[in-house]
Amino acid sequence: xxxxxxxxxxxxxxxxxxxxxxxxxxxxxxxxxxxxxxxxxxxxxxxxxxxxxxxxxxxxxxxxxxxxxxxxxxxxxxxxxxxxxxxxxxxxxxxxxxxxxxxxxxxxxxxxxxxxxxxxxxxxxxxxxxxxxxxxxxxxxxxxxxxxxxxxxxxxxxxxxxxxxxxxxxxxxxxxxxxxxxxxxxxxxxxxxxxxxxxxxxxxxxxxxxxxxxxxxxxxxxxxxxxxxxxxxxxxxxxxxxxxxxxxxxxxxxxxxxxxxxxxxxxxxxxxxxxxxxxxxxxxxxxxxxxxxxxxxxxxxxxxxxxxxxxxxxxxxxxxxxxxxxxxxxxxxxxxxxxxxxxxxxxxxxxxxxxxxxxxxxxxxxxxxxxxxxxxxxxxxxxxxxxxxxxxxxxxxxxxxxxxxxxxxxxxxxxxxxxxxxxxxxxxxxxxxxxxxx
Numbered sequence: 089x090x091x092x093x094x095x096x097x098x099x100x101x102x103x104x105x106x107x108x109x110x111x112x113x114x115x116x117x118x119x120x121x122x123x124x125x126x127x128x129x130x131x132x133x134x135x136x137x138x139x140x141x142x143x144x145x146x147x148x149x150x151x152x153x154x155x156x157x158x159x160x161x162x163x164x165x166x167x168x169x170x171x172x173x174x175x176x177x178x179x180x181x182x183x184x185x186x187x188x189x190x191x192x193x194x195x196x197x198x199x200x201x202x203x204x205x206x207x208x209x210x211x212x213x214x215x216x217x218x219x220x221x222x223x224x225x226x227x228x229x230x231x232x233x234x235x236x237x238x239x240x241x242x243x244x245x246x247x248x249x250x251x252x253x254x255x256x257x258x259x260x261x262x263x264x265x266x267x268x269x270x271x272x273x274x275x276x277x278x279x280x281x282x283x284x285x286x287x288x289x290x291x292x293x294x295x296x297x298x299x300x301x302x303x304x305x306x307x308x309x310x311x312x313x314x315x316x317x318x319x320x321x322x323x324x325x326x327x328x329x330x331x332x333x334x335x336x337x338x339x340x341x342x343x344x345x346x347x348x349x350x351x352x353x354x355x356x357x358x359x360x361x362x363x364x365x366x367x368x369x370x371x372x373x374x375x376x377x378x379x380x381x382x383x384x385x386x387x388x389x390x391x392x393x394x395x396x397x398x399x400x401x402x403x404x405x406x407x408x409x410x411x412x413x414x415x416x417x418x419x420x421x422x423x424x425x426x427x428x429x430x431x432x433x434x435x436x437x438x439x440x441x442x443x444x445x446x447x448x449x450x451x452x453x454x455x456x457x458x459x460x461x462x463x464x465x466x467x468x469x470x471x472x473x474x475x476x477x478x479x480x481x482x483x484x485x486x487x488x489x490x491x492x493x494x495x496x497x498x499x500x501x502x503x504x505x506x507x508x509x510x511x512x513x514x515x516x517x518x519x520x521x522x523x524x525x526x
Contacts, residue, residue, distance in 0.1 A: 104243045108250060111238060113296040115231055118289035120254045122182075122227065125189075125285030126220070127262025128269070129278045133217070136275060140196065140213060141205050150214070154221045155346075155480065159473035161225035166466025174230035174462075175297045181223035182290030188219040189283035197276035216279075228449075229469060233462045234297070236453040245388030245396075245450050252446035253381030260374050330455050331468050333513050338397065338448055339475035340506030344404045345441065346479035347499045351408070352434055354492045355415050359426035369431050373438030380442030387443075388450065394514040397447050401507030403440030407433045408500030415493040448472060455517060 102110075137147035169177045192212055199209040231251070239247040269277040349370075356366040388396045411433035418425040456464035479499075486495040 104246060107238075107240065107243060108247060111235070111247065113292055114298070115235065115238075116250065116254050118292040119227075119231065119251065120258050121285045121289035121292070122185075123255050123258030124262040124265060125282030126224075127259040128266030128285075129220075129262075129282050131263055132266065132270075132275055132278050136196070136200070136213060137210075139200050139205075139275065140210050142210065150217060152477075152480075153214075153217045154224070155473075155477040157218075157221035157225055157473075158476045159470060161222055162229055162466040162469035162473060165222070165225040165229045166462045168226065169230050169233065170462050173299075174234050175293065175299060177226050178230045178293050178297070179290060181226045182286055182293065184219050185223050185286040186283050186290065188216050189279045189286065192216045193276050193279035193283070196279070197274070200274055200276050225469070229462065229465055232449050232452060232465055235449070236456075236461055236465075243385075243389055244453060245393070245446065246382070246385030248446035248450040248453070249381050249385030249388070250446070251449065253378060256374065256378050256381070256445065260371075260378070327455070327457055327464060328467065330517050331452075331464070331471065334451055334455050334510075334517060335468065335471040337401070337506045337510035337513060338451060339472055340502045341397075341401050341404060341444055342448065342472050342475040343479035343482070344408060344437070344499055344503050346476050347408075347483055347495070348434075348437060348441075350480060350483055351411070351492055351496045351499065352430065354487075355411060355496065356426075356430050358492055359415065359419060359429060361423070361426050361430060365427060366430070369427075369434050372431070373434050373441075376435060376438045377442035377445065380439070381445045384443045384445050384447075388447070392515070393447070393451060393454065394510060396443050397451070397510050397514060398507050400440045400444030400447060401503050401510055403443065404437050405440075405500045405503030405505075405507060407435075407437035407440060408496045408503060410436060410500075412493040412495075412497030412500065415496065416491075 108116075133150060134147045137150055142150070165177075172180075195212040196209050199205045235247055235251060236244075265281060266278045269281050352369070353366050356369070384396050411430075414429035414433060418429040421429075452465050452468040453461070456468060482498065483492075483495045486498060
């Protein structure tokens with residue numbers, strides 16, 4: 089027996105290249121611009137906070153704003169998008185980002201330049217981070233909803249992995265541009281960089297994203313509308329149960345992604361590596377991830393979601409387990425041994441993460457119905473937001489009583505368990521090669 093997605097080929101007459109090129113000005117290019125600015129600012133947040141008089145624990149606590157909004161923000165963001173449309177919601181949050189970054193440059197800039205620091209400057213930074221965090225939820229949900237409609241089912245994974253790849257490219261370019269801007273001026277220059285990139289992205293959305301971006305929903309027959317409410321309740325519960333089943337397996341991948349920039353630097357420092365070497369390890373891993381973006385999408389569209397999601401979870405899990413093992417065995421072996429202990433597992437984690445480019449968004453669309461997709465995707469993002477919020481707390485709790493290698497091993501074990509679960513559940517609920525063979 090085959091799934092509808094496997095049985096019915098796409099009727100879209102366009103080639104995959106034509107479809108993806110058509111989405112460049114409306115989705116991919118604005119996303120790249122916005123994430124360049126975001127990635128330039130994010131690494132500077134702790135340093136900006138310290139420069140404004142926050143203590144080290146307070147500066148670290150500021151980053152939890154993004155974890156909290158990833159858990160609490162998707163449902164309100166979904167309501168906003170359902171009320172005013174994805175295009176208008178993206179435009180509105182884009183304008184807010186530009187205005188808040190310009191305001192931060194004007195208010196915070198003088199304090200970073202040697203002026204008197206007051207509570208007003210610290211409040212301005214907190215407000216900026218809140219605007220950024222909320223806007224990120226609207227961006228992610230709005231574009232995920234739009235791509236769910238704009239991409240033919242036969243190439244949904246390629247479109248989504250390209251979206252994830254564009255984000256990764258922005259995360260590589262952004263810090264480099266941010267460093268250049270700061271070298272020419274001060275740390276406050278990253279506010280201007282983010283304002284300019286967000287303004288350019290918002291203009292592109294305004295010009296190129298069609299007003300009817302959410303697409304018409306299929307008409308519901310009148311007799312179905314008159315069915316008693318219990319039928320609707322059963323349908324909703326079935327959808328949410330399907331989401332929870334898939335989310336249980338993919339949430340460990342999200343936790344691993346959140347924990348990697350915490351565990352890897354901490355382990356590198358514990359092994360005695362210079363920060364330059366740690367940065368090189370991250371850079372090499374990022375290049376590997378970008379190279380895997382398009383192959384990952386092709387694999388998913390041809391052989392099913394499990395062909396990518398399962399190796400993604402297992403490779404990341406094995407990488408974290410190896411990180412814990414080598415970090416313990418080679419702890420006193422010198423610089424070369426320390427570099428091997430960090431580089432090899434990090435490349436394995438990067439290989440798995442690169443294969444999983446766009447997998448979370450692709451699965452969200454796969455398991456959500458066409459009717460009310462924005463609402464269901466909001467719940468999907470909330471489920472995964474819980475994993476994002478929980479991940480750093482797990483690392484913090486473990487490192488209070490054990491070395492960071494134990495936190496790495498625990499992350500790896502959870503990831504491997506998620507991969508095993510996905511092996512069982514994905515062929516049942518998503519388009520997959522194994523389902524087609526049955």
